[in-house]
Amino acid sequence: MTSTLSVAAPAGPGQSPGPGGRRPFGKSLLARVRPWMLLTPALLVLAVLLLWPLVRVALFSLQDYGLREIVSGEPNWIGLGNYVEIFTSEQLWAVVLPNTVAFAVLSVAFTVMFGTAVAVLLASLGRVWRTVVSSAIMAAWAMPAVTGTYVWVWIFDADRGVFNHVLQSLGLQDAPVNWFTDRWSFYAIVLLNVVHHGFPFVAITVLAGLLGVPKELLEAAEIDGAGAWRRFFSVVVPQLKQIFAVVIILSTIWDFKVFAQVYLMPGGAGSNREVLNLGVWSYTESFGQNRYGFGSAIAVLLTLLLLGITVAYVRTILKEEEL
Amino acid sequence: MSRPSTMARAGKGVAVALLLVFTLFPAYWMLVSAFDGKAGRGSSFVPAEPTVEHFEFVLTDGGFDVFLRNSLLVALATVLVSSLLALLASVAVARFRFRLRTQVLMLVLVVQMVPLEALVIPLFVQVRNLDLLGTLTGLVVVYVALALPFGIWMLRGFVAAVPVELEEAAYLDGATWGRMFRSILLPLVAPGLVATSIFGFITAWNEFVFAMTLLGGETQNYTVAIGLRSFFGQHSNDWGAIMAASTIITVPVMIFFILVQRRLASGLTAGAVKG
Numbered sequence: 224m225t226s227t228l229s230v231a232a233p234a235g236p237g238q239s240p241g242p243g244g245r246r247p248f249g250k251s252l253l254a255r256v257r258p259w260m261l262l263t264p265a266l267l268v269l270a271v272l273l274l275w276p277l278v279r280v281a282l283f284s285l286q287d288y289g290l291r292e293i294v295s296g297e298p299n300w301i302g303l304g305n306y307v308e309i310f311t312s313e314q315l316w317a318v319v320l321p322n323t324v325a326f327a328v329l330s331v332a333f334t335v336m337f338g339t340a341v342a343v344l345l346a347s348l349g350r351v352w353r354t355v356v357s358s359a360i361m362a363a364w365a366m367p368a369v370t371g372t373y374v375w376v377w378i379f380d381a382d383r384g385v386f387n388h389v390l391q392s393l394g395l396q397d398a399p400v401n402w403f404t405d406r407w408s409f410y411a412i413v414l415l416n417v418v419h420h421g422f423p424f425v426a427i428t429v430l431a432g433l434l435g436v437p438k439e440l441l442e443a444a445e446i447d448g449a450g451a452w453r454r455f456f457s458v459v460v461p462q463l464k465q466i467f468a469v470v471i472i473l474s475t476i477w478d479f480k481v482f483a484q485v486y487l488m489p490g491g492a493g494s495n496r497e498v499l500n501l502g503v504w505s506y507t508e509s510f511g512q513n514r515y516g517f518g519s520a521i522a523v524l525l526t527l528l529l530l531g532i533t534v535a536y537v538r539t540i541l542k543e544e545e546l
Numbered sequence: 547m548s549r550p551s552t553m554a555r556a557g558k559g560v561a562v563a564l565l566l567v568f569t570l571f572p573a574y575w576m577l578v579s580a581f582d583g584k585a586g587r588g589s590s591f592v593p594a595e596p597t598v599e600h601f602e603f604v605l606t607d608g609g610f611d612v613f614l615r616n617s618l619l620v621a622l623a624t625v626l627v628s629s630l631l632a633l634l635a636s637v638a639v640a641r642f643r644f645r646l647r648t649q650v651l652m653l654v655l656v657v658q659m660v661p662l663e664a665l666v667i668p669l670f671v672q673v674r675n676l677d678l679l680g681t682l683t684g685l686v687v688v689y690v691a692l693a694l695p696f697g698i699w700m701l702r703g704f705v706a707a708v709p710v711e712l713e714e715a716a717y718l719d720g721a722t723w724g725r726m727f728r729s730i731l732l733p734l735v736a737p738g739l740v741a742t743s744i745f746g747f748i749t750a751w752n753e754f755v756f757a758m759t760l761l762g763g764e765t766q767n768y769t770v771a772i773g774l775r776s777f778f779g780q781h782s783n784d785w786g787a788i789m790a791a792s793t794i795i796t797v798p799v800m801i802f803f804i805l806v807q808r809r810l811a812s813g814l815t816a817g818a819v820k821g
Contacts, residue, residue, distance in 0.1 A: 257723065258642035262650065265635035265694060272691030273657045276668035283667060293671055344561055356562060356569075358804065363569045365803035367752040369771045370792035374572045377579065377785055385575065419572065480661040483754050502663040509667050510759060522664040533659040537652065 277526070280519045288516035305520035314496070314504070323500040326410055327478040330417045334474050335467070337418060338425025343455070345426065346433045357427065364423035372487045375416045379403070403489040406497040416484050421477065425470050432466040433459065465539070472536040476529055482506070501525045573796070580793045585786035600790035604777075610791055612766060613773035620682050620769060621750040624689040625743045631690070632697030632742060637731065639698070640705035641713075651702075658695045662755050670759050680764035688756050693746040700745070704738025705731070744806040748799055770795045 286292065287301045309315055341360070345353050366374075379386050381401035390396045402408040436459055444454045460467070482502040485491045491498055493507035501521060509518030579585040583595035604610045638644075639651055669688055670679075678684030708731060716726040754771045761767050765776070774795070777787045 253723075255644070258638040258644045258647075261634040261638035261642075265631040265698060266650070268631060268691055268694055269653070269657060272669070272688065273660065273665065273695075276665050276672065277660060279668035279671070280664050293674065296675075341565060344558070344565065347558065348562070352562060356565065359566055359569045361804050362573055362800055365800040366573060366796055367748075367771070367799055369752065369754050369774065370576070370796050371572060373774065373788055373792055374576045377789065378572070378575060380783075380785070382782075383785065419568070476659055480663065482663060487754075502661060505663050506666065506755075510670075515667050515671075519664075519667050522661070522667060525661050526664045529659050529661055530656075533656055536659075537655060 280522055280526075283516050283519035284523045286516045288514075288519065290513045293515065299516075301516070305517045306524075308517065309520055309524065314499070318497060319499050319501055319504050322406075322410065322498065323479060323502075326413065326481070326500065327475060330414050330421070330478045330481075331471060331474045333414065333418045334421040334478070335425055335471055338422040338470070339429050341422060341426040342429035342433055345430050357430075360423040360426055363419060364427075366420065368420065368483045369487065371420055372416055372484050375412055376403075376488055379412055403491075404495070409488065409490070409495075409498045413481065413484050413488065417478060417481060420484075421474060425474065428466060428470055429463065432463040436462050468539040469536070472532055472539065475532050476536070479529060479532070480525065501528075573800075576789050576792055576796070579785060579789035581790075582786065585789065600786040601794070604787050604791045604794065608787060608791065609765075609768075609776065610770070610773060610794065613768050613770045614794070616682060616767055617751055617769040617771075620685050620689065621747045623682075623686045624693055624750040625746040627686070628690045628693040628697050628746045629739060629743050632694055632701050633735070633739060635694075635698045636701035636705050637727070640702045641710075654695045654698050658699070662692075666755055666759055669756070673760055679760060680762050680767060682767055684760050685757060685769070686750075688760065689746075689750045689753060692753070692756075693749045696749075697742045697746060701735065701738050701742050704735045704741075708734045741806045744802045748802060751795070751799060 282298075284305055285300060285302060287299045287304070292299050345356060348356065378384055379402045381387065381399055381403070384399075386402075387396070387399040391399065402412060440458050440462070441454055444458045449457065480502050481500065485498065485500055485503050486506070488498075491503065493499070493503065493511050499507070502525060505518045505521035505525065507518075508521065509515045578591065578593055580600055581596055581598065582590075582593035583597040583599060585600070639647060639654075673679055673684040673688070676684070678687070712730050712734070713726055716730050721729065751769075752771060753769075757769045757772045761769070761772065768776075770791070774788060774791050777784045777791065
């Protein structure tokens with residue numbers, strides 16, 4: 224569902240005349256409750272299925288919540304025990320946090336740089352080629368995460384993967400290598416997968432921005448003697464600051480919570496402890512070990528992390544426009 | 547501006563070619579393996595033994611016919627319910643100004659950022675308490691919630707783009723609010739509704755974590771995203787079948803995506819133009 228909300232419409236409810244009154248003839252009671260009648264079903268669903276679970280996950284995180292508690296429904300409070308265990312665990316500092324944060328930083332950097340480069344390329348193409356290339360990009364974007372991940376796993380498969388096959392026939396390696404056991408090569412593949420799936424959004428969004436930069440500005444800069452690089456970084460980038468902010472923050476949110484792309488890789492579902500990230504750790508502790516309380520605490524930490532980024536996102540949007 | 551030199555043109559050509567290869571290779575490789583009778587036994591870049599037997603196997607003995615039906619049911623139910631709720635809510639936030647309006651919008655925006663990993667534990671418990679584990683109904687309920695925030699956010703742009711003057715004209719002609727909604731607003735936001743529906747469909751079609759968690763061992767209720775896992779063996783994987791099944795999953799999404807893409811872009815910016 225991800226993708227395109229970002230460029231979000233600064234839709235203008237400001238169109239309606241005057242504060243409040245849609246109709247010039249005063250406001251009946253019906254008119255006043257109507258928005259709430261329209262909103263109630265959606266808000267109910269959001270409250271029961273998104274907000275209440277969020278409260279509950281926080282409550283679970285303060286309990287030793289296992290299978291027995293699920294069945295009996297009896298609470299089993301242990302205070303901040305789960306959090307203490309997380310923060311004192313070797314696993315968090317040596318594996319999970321580096322995997323999560325370093326991966327997010329790298330993949331955001333690569334996605335945004337590559338996406339921007341592609342956008343610049345697209346902007347310089349003629350009509351026909353731009354359509355061809357952007358359709359190809361759309362196809363990469365549309366690939367579901369699940370099937371996309373399986374295709375990458377297949378490409379890098381140890382025994383019969385095409386990657387090993389090509390390396391061997393080029394004489395670069397003697398025997399097939401299992402790329403999924405090593406933490407670095409494992410995440411290199413995840414990175415490739417995530418960048419491949421994520422750059423189209425950046426490219427298309429930045430392209431929209433690029434096409435909106437006034438030609439006069441660029442021509443003026445050229446007359447003043449600015450080279451192509453200078454023009455890009457001193458004229459175009461400042462113009463697109465807003466777009467870049469949105470693209471970077473959204474990519475950050477998505478890349479912090481990569482789940483399927485890791486979980487579906489060989490060893491990614493918990494059997495290889497070296498490659499856990501926050502999301503997968505939370506999931507495997509909960510549903511693998513039946514330690515739902517501990518898993519909830521990890522999930523709460525991940526949520527808080529994302530919340531911080533979301534606040535930044537909302538601020539950036541709000542600065543420019545009224546919701 | 548000066549005409550680009552030959553060098554620059556050639557460089558650009560190479561860049562485009564490399565980009566196309568990188569972008570399309572996974573999809574291409576998926577298709578090649580799906581149609582290759584020798585997939586996984588010696589790799590060549592075109593099908594060595596062109597065949598559709600993987601597709602036949604997947605759709606019959608592989609059980610994918612059932613998974614496809616389940617996914618369709620779930621996705622359609624999700625689309626119907628979430629689009630209806632999203633339409634009503636988006637009219638409220640785009641057309642009315644009321645107290646807490648900004649807060650409601652913030653809420654819609656923020657809940658989209660919640661990681662599924664945080665929701666999966668409490669929702670598993672909730673669905674379990676409702677005795678809906680392993681059923682498609684439980685899955686639909688969750689997917690409606692997942693598709694709703696984005697649907698509201700998107701439809702709001704489409705609704706806001708309908709000129710208020712049209713509504714006012716309807717009122718002047720004596721229409722009630724309900725009449726105006728049916729005869730003016732609904733037809734005009736129909737394209738947006740299509741776009742939103744397609745996105746809801748894709749959400750439900752692609753979703754993996756909840757399907758895996760809530761359906762558990764109920765193989766006959768599996769959706770396509772987790773049905774794929776049945777082709778992974780203990781020791782060897784049937785890659786030809788996996789890629790054929792992946793193709794079946796991916797192609798409708800790609801078609802929908804390209805269909806909806808333009809609509810989407812116009813919907814999200816439509817409100818902006820009105821300013």
